[in-house]
Amino acid sequence: MIDTHFHSRVMRQKGVDPGEHLKRAFAEGLVCAVDIGTELGDLEERSGLVAEFDRVYMAAGLYPSYAGAEDLPSLVAELETSILEHQAASIRGQRPRLVAVGECGIDLHWDFADTVCQQELLELQIDLADRLDLPVVIHSREADDPLLEVFRRHSPKRGGILHCFSSGPEMMRRCLDLGFFISFAGNLTFKNAELIRSSALQVPMDRLLFETDSPYLSPEPMRGRPNHPAFVAHTYRFFSRLRSVPMEELISQVAANVHRIFSLP
Ligand SMILES: [Zn+2]
Numbered sequence: 001m002i003d004t005h006f007h008s009r010v011m012r013q014k015g016v017d018p019g020e021h022l023k024r025a026f027a028e029g030l031v032c033a034v035d036i037g038t039e040l041g042d043l044e045e046r047s048g049l050v051a052e053f054d055r056v057y058m059a060a061g062l063y064p065s066y067a068g069a070e071d072l073p074s075l076v077a078e079l080e081t082s083i084l085e086h087q088a089a090s091i092r093g094q095r096p097r098l099v100a101v102g103e104c105g106i107d108l109h110w111d112f113a114d115t116v117c118q119q120e121l122l123e124l125q126i127d128l129a130d131r132l133d134l135p136v137v138i139h140s141r142e143a144d145d146p147l148l149e150v151f152r153r154h155s156p157k158r159g160g161i162l163h164c165f166s167s168g169p170e171m172m173r174r175c176l177d178l179g180f181f182i183s184f185a186g187n188l189t190f191k192n193a194e195l196i197r198s199s200a201l202q203v204p205m206d207r208l209l210f211e212t213d214s215p216y217l218s219p220e221p222m223r224g225r226p227n228h229p230a231f232v233a234h235t236y237r238f239f240s241r242l243r244s245v246p247m248e249e250l251i252s253q254v255a256a257n258v259h260r261i262f263s264l265p
Pocket residue numbers: 005007036103213
């Protein structure tokens with residue numbers, strides 16, 4: 001099983017030891033995980049937290065909360081510099097491989113910044129991903145229309161992932177048409193998640209991913225506890241029952257999808 005989205009640094013901030021949990025997760029059947037960035041300058045610290053694991057990859061991006069800043073292009077230029085430094089160190093074997101730009105996107109649930117500023121910050125990061133030949137990891141909250149507006153103007157060349165997909169089938173269809181992968185998190189298992197489940201019932205198997213978004217959003221029956229990558233198994237099992245797909249088939253299909261989107265060997 002693979003957790004395509006977790007946050008080692010936030011886990012540690014919440015008093016959860018990411019190394020300990022990853023060790024346990026790999027012993028329990030996790031084969032790969034992607035540590036996702038939200039902040040400028042967090043790559044070195046996150047790399048240190050996951051350094052001992054060969055199959056933990058990195059992403060780096062600026063969360064929509066940065067969209068209120070004065071000079072968005074220079075922020076993204078700083079992000080680019082940090083990614084290039086990371087990639088150089090990674091080639092020397094000193095840092096885990098970086099496989100995506102993100103998470104970035106639009107969040108209209110919180111009052112981060114104007115929609116237009118959030119769209120600009122997202123588009124700058126899609127540009128960056130295109131320059132680096134990487135996919136993007138997209139965060140979307142209450143922002144379907146403004147997000148589609150950006151994608152129609154500028155759809156990422158190497159594709160991307162709608163992380164923690166929480167919208168309905170219509171939004172999903174539009175994103176699939178643009179080439180995106182759909183990643184389901186623990187909220188798929190929540191009692192009131194009919195809308196998400198209606199998407200999960202229709203998602204094509206070759207565009208499907210799973211994630212924990214650790215330390216947030218623990219799936220049932222772990223809801224309310226801090227999440228960690230091993231809990232992705234609950235979301236896999238839930239989906240396997242929902243779609244009547246055998247677990248082995250689901251696991252190998254999702255692994256193939258992960259390899260495709262992140263260009264893993
Ligand atoms: Zn996240």
